[in-house]
Amino acid sequence: MKAVFFDLDDTLYDQLEPFQIAFDCVFPGVNDFSIVDLFTKSREYSDRVFAQTESGEMTLAQMHRYRMVHAFHDLGRKISDDEADEFQKVYKEHQYKISLIPEMKRILQYLYKKNIPLFITTNGPSAHQRSKINALEIGNWIPSEHIFISSEIGFAKPDKEYFDYVNAKTKTGSTHSYMIGDSFANDIAGAVQAEWNAIWVNTKNRAKSHPHIQPEYEVNTYQQLEDMIRQLF
Known part of the structure; x- marks a missing residue:
C-alpha cells in the first residue's frame, strides 16, 4: 500500500511568515535585500551545523545565533550577537502561531x-x-x-x-x-x-x-x- x-x-x-514578523520587529526599515534570500541563507547555515546540534557539540542557541549572523553577513550587513538573539526570541514566539x-x-x-x-x-x-x-x-x-x-x-x-x-x-x-x-x-x-x-x-x-x-x-x-x-x- x-x-x-x-x-x-x-x-x-x-515558515517564512513567522520569520517575516520577527524581521520586521527586530530590523525595522531594513529593506536592502530580499527577506526570502535571508531566510534561504539562514536555512543553509542551520543545515551546515545540524549534525553538531544533534550531537550536542553546538547548542541550539549557538546555532540560532550562528545562522543569522552569517546569513546577514552574506547579504552585506553586519548584526550583533544580541540582535541575532533578539531575532530568535521573537521568531520563536511566533513559530507556534x-x-x-x-x-x-x-x-x-x-x-x-x-x-x-x-x-x-x-x-x-x-x-x-x-x-x-x-x-x-x-x-x-x-x-x-x-x-x-x-x-x-x-x-x-x-x-x-x-x-x-x-x-x-x-x-x-x-x-x-x-x-x-x-x-x-x-x-x-x-x-x-x-x-x-x-x-x-x-x-x-x-x-x-x-x-x-x-x-x-x-x-x-x-x-x-x-x-x-x-x-x-
Whole structure:
C-alpha cells in the first residue's frame, strides 16, 4: 500500500511568515535585500551545523545565533550577537502561531478519505517540533504515533538509516513510500538514496543542492502539488 510522508517546516506550513514578523520587529526599515534570500541563507547555515546540534557539540542557541549572523553577513550587513538573539526570541514566539497551508489541508483530507497512511518526518528538537505540530491541529489526519522526529529516534534526514527506520516502524516498503518536502538536501536527496518516491515542493525556486540527484516529481506551487496528489492517489 502507498504511504505518504510529509516534512514539517516549510512544507505543511509557510515558515517564512513567522520569520517575516520577527524581521520586521527586530530590523525595522531594513529593506536592502530580499527577506526570502535571508531566510534561504539562514536555512543553509542551520543545515551546515545540524549534525553538531544533534550531537550536542553546538547548542541550539549557538546555532540560532550562528545562522543569522552569517546569513546577514552574506547579504552585506553586519548584526550583533544580541540582535541575532533578539531575532530568535521573537521568531520563536511566533513559530507556534502557525496554520496549515490551505492546499495542504485539502491534501491531508483527500488522502485521509482515500485511506492512505499519513506520516510526518522531521528533523529537530522533540518539544519544539511537537509544539509546532500541535499548533497545526493535524491530529485528525496524522496520529502522534505517526510522527518521526530525528531527536526522538536517533537518526536524521538525509541519512538512509532514518528512512529505513521509518519503513521498519511503519511496516511500509520504500517503493510505495512518498516523501513530500521542501529541503532538497534532507528530504529529497535522502528519499532518493533510500529508494523512496520524492516529491520536491520547490515554492521558493531553489537550486538543487545535489545536481546529480533527480526527484521523481517537482512542483513550484501548492496548487500544482494538490493537482499531482489527485493524479497519483
